[in-house]
Amino acid sequence: MGFGNAIVDVLRRLVGLSKEPQVVDLQEQGAPAVDDDPEDEPEDDEGQPSVQDEWDDMQAFAVRCEAEAIDLAGIDINDPRTYWVRYLEIEVPEGEKIGTRESRAKSAGFGDIRHWEWVSQYYQIKWSELIEQPEGPAIRTRPAFDAARAEARRRRSS
Numbered sequence: 001m002g003f004g005n006a007i008v009d010v011l012r013r014l015v016g017l018s019k020e021p022q023v024v025d026l027q028e029q030g031a032p033a034v035d036d037d038p039e040d041e042p043e044d045d046e047g048q049p050s051v052q053d054e055w056d057d058m059q060a061f062a063v064r065c066e067a068e069a070i071d072l073a074g075i076d077i078n079d080p081r082t083y084w085v086r087y088l089e090i091e092v093p094e095g096e097k098i099g100t101r102e103s104r105a106k107s108a109g110f111g112d113i114r115h116w117e118w119v120s121q122y123y124q125i126k127w128s129e130l131i132e133q134p135e136g137p138a139i140r141t142r143p144a145f146d147a148a149r150a151e152a153r154r155r156r157s158s
Contacts, residue, residue: 051130051137058125058139065122072119073109080145083123084152090116094156 049057076082090104099107105116127145131138 051139055130055137055139058128062122062125065118070118070122071111071115072123073115075119075123077123077126080123080127080148081152083120083127084149087120088152088156 073086074082075086086108090101090108093099093104102113105113108116110116110119124141124145127142128139129142131140
């Protein structure tokens, strides 16, 4: 699973759109054997990246988007309501906007579906935070982001 897919999976878990994990045979894809060097980044007991590792990867992705000046297609990075309106338009269509995800993304101002996915990942990362909990660190979306999602859904259903 590539870096982009890993970010998508983390973000889906954050916004409650989790899916079953894919089983990938790395040897079939020609990946090199795993190096058990003790100087590698620490992992948890299950061999999965730590929460801190995931957070660091997310921040690296955000920095990359900013360095490349990703086109947000009119979404205001400081106003999560603008993201959620666009998200619902593309991901949860209603009425005449059923078409394909690709066509909905293009209609919403994105070059293609990949452009939308990158902006969506970037936006969700920017509205996430690393917090300390009694059981250890966790990544969550900020309360204002969650409130904006609820407001967008409420307005859409009324």
